[in-house]
Structure formats: structure tokens, C-alpha cells
Amino acid sequence: MTFIRLISGCFLAVLLTACQTPVTGEAGAERDANLYDALGQRAGIEAIVEDLMYLIVDDTRIAFQFRGLDVNRFHSRLSDQICGLAGGPCRYTGRSMAESHQAMAITETQFNALVENLVLALERNGISTAAQNQLLAQLAPMHGDIVAP
């Protein structure tokens, strides 16, 4: 009885540690499962992305870029991406950042506007400054692929 409990306890511990083992991300940075928790896991991330989308629609600097967007696909892909970057159990299956953004002629102004809205969405969801910064550290290297040269 105790033995079985011990075994299953170990099994769980092994599983958990396996989940938390840092994996090397797209940008070569270390992922940290603590960030996934700090963002409120999958449900928290989906709420953040939803708030981000509301902010985008209201932002005249960038709303036009998102006209005609497949809202559900964008929501699930961005949620997958953030979840994966944060060390969560998700895999991003969308197109590369370069591929999905290159036709849009995205300017620095537009990129800054989107990051501003993301920070506001994170704040609305009560995400700590530390977790915000860790997420931005993962996203910042994508700038080069997203903004038009």
C-alpha cells in the first residue's frame, strides 16, 4: 500500500520534473514552466489573448491590419505560441513569424502599438511585472521577422 503510494508519488514527481525541464525555444532562449503558471496556464493565456484582441480592434494604429481576420484561428494560434514559449504543454503549429507577417508591411509604430496592447492586456489580467518581462524577453527576438525591413 505504502509502496504503491510511494511508487505513484515518484511517478508523478518524475512526470512533473519532465514537464518542467527547460526546453530550448524558437529563439534559443530557455523556457521556464514557472512562466506558464505565472500567466495563469492555458486558460489565463487565452484570456490575455482575448483582451489583446479587443484592444487591437480599438487601436486605430493597427486595427486595419487585422480586418477580415479569422478570429478563432488567430486566437488559438497566438495562445498556442505564448503557451509554448512560456514552457506550457502546447505546440505552435502556425506559420513562421516571417511568413505570416511579411505581406503586411508592418512598421515599428505598429509593432510598438501591438506590444503596448499586449502589456496592457497582461496588466488587466493581473500578471506580475516579472512574468511580463519574461514573456517580452521571449517575444522581443521576433521583432526582426515581423517588422518590414
Next chain:
Amino acid sequence: MTLARDLPMAMILVLALATHVQGAPGSRLWATGGVTTIEGTAGGGLVPWALLSGYASDEEWGGTLALSRAEVDDFTLGFAGVTVNWRNRLELSAGRQTLDLGTLGATLGQDELAQDIFGAKARLAGDVLYGTYGQWSLGLQHKRNRHFTVPSAVGARDESGTDIYLSGSKLFFAALASRNLLVNLTARGTRANQGGLLGFGGDRSRAHELMLEASVALFMNRHWLAGVEYRQKPDNLSFAEEDDWHDLFVAWVPDRRLAVTAAFVDLGGIAGLPDQRGVYLSLQGSF
């Protein structure tokens, strides 16, 4: 002009102008325009950063208005100036710096030293947040003394001079206790004595010399940052030794329109009076 009397007025003026010139300041992220140095460019208090002033991004223009004051043991250093930023590519600045001579003024028969400073700073490459190698800018500061009697009497050679500097700035996300860290390095060619307030060149040297300046700032969050600065200075006048400058600052950026900076500054010896330390306060409005 005293700080207590002029501060509320200045605050109202800065805010009113900042809110009326243009609907909203530009799109760059909060506090990424730095504050305004005592020479009128975007930076910390004493050291220029590679950032351009205000919040204009690549499709925008903007700028700042600033008013600063440092009260050290025997002097008061004041600055008032304006900048414009065109598309986060070029910053132009103009301002006036004064050094109230206090007790020394009576001896010298002059109340203050003053100079006008016209600056230009161009972003050469990169981006402070997103550039792998940070952001690099090249700047000029053309300074002209308004009264040359005192500088000339202590051995200054010229009443105007131009500093040229190269700055690099980079923000490291989540670098220290998951807080963002901003690092700035500036190399300046200058022959200014006490930043130019005591003229340019002297009996010891008339040539431009290379000086290094650095500052580091940690963002507690997007409204508060604290940091340290160091500025190396030349020593061209044999009448009194000139020291390097240091400061320890805290800046509060409640929103893009306003920034308030407070610092402890150590200006070293000035005109033979040693250990000039005190408090610095600066207000900046952005439009």
C-alpha cells in the same frame, strides 16, 4: 527663480503644452525616451543615451519640454529646454543652462554663468529594445557662452565649442530579478570646461579629448526606474581641478506625458570649491 516658486507653474506649463501640441505622444513604449539631461538631449540627468527624446516611432513626430535644477553646496545648476524627434531618427534640441554662482558671484562681480546649447542626435542603427546590438546614435552639442568674462578670466580659450558623441543603449529584458535593465555607454569628444559653463579649452589643453560616460538603470516596473551615472570630464584649466560627475537617480513616469526625475548628484570641485554635492530635480513633458 527658485525651485519652490517655479515648480508648480512649470509643471502646469509643461503638461498643458504637452497635451495640446498633439493628441497623444508617440507609440514607443513607456519611458523608452529616457528623460532630459542637463544639456537637453534624451538620456539620464548627466549622460546622453542613444535613445531619442519623447515617444515618436517611425511614422510619428514628437518631442519634450524639460526643466531641471541641481542645488549643490555652493551653486545652483539650472536647465530649460525643448526637443523635437522626427520619426525616431533625428532629435533636435535647444536649451539654456545656467550656473548660479551664489557666494562666489559677489567676489566675481557676476551672478551666473550661462550657455545656450543646440543639439542634434541621429539614430544610426538598431533599437534599444529589439536590436541584438541595441541602439546606436551619434550626437552633437553646440554650446555658446552667454557671458565670457569669468570663463576668460580663469583661462578658457574660447566662448563656444562643439561636443560630438557616440552612444549605445540596450535594454535587457528580465535581466535582474526579472526586471528590465537599461545599459548606456557614451564616448564624447569635448574640450568643454565644466560642460562648457567655464568656456572651452584652456591653458592646459585646447584640443578635443575623448571622455567616457556610462549609466545603468533598472526598471522596477514601467512607471519607476532607478539608476546610476558616471561622466568623465576633461581638466583643461590649471586654476582649479575639474572632477568627474556622478549621480544616483530615480525617475517616475506616470504616463507618456510626464516624467519626474530626482537624483543625488556629485559634481566634484567647481571653480576651486570642492565637493559640490546636492539634489537634482527634473520635470519633463512629452508631446
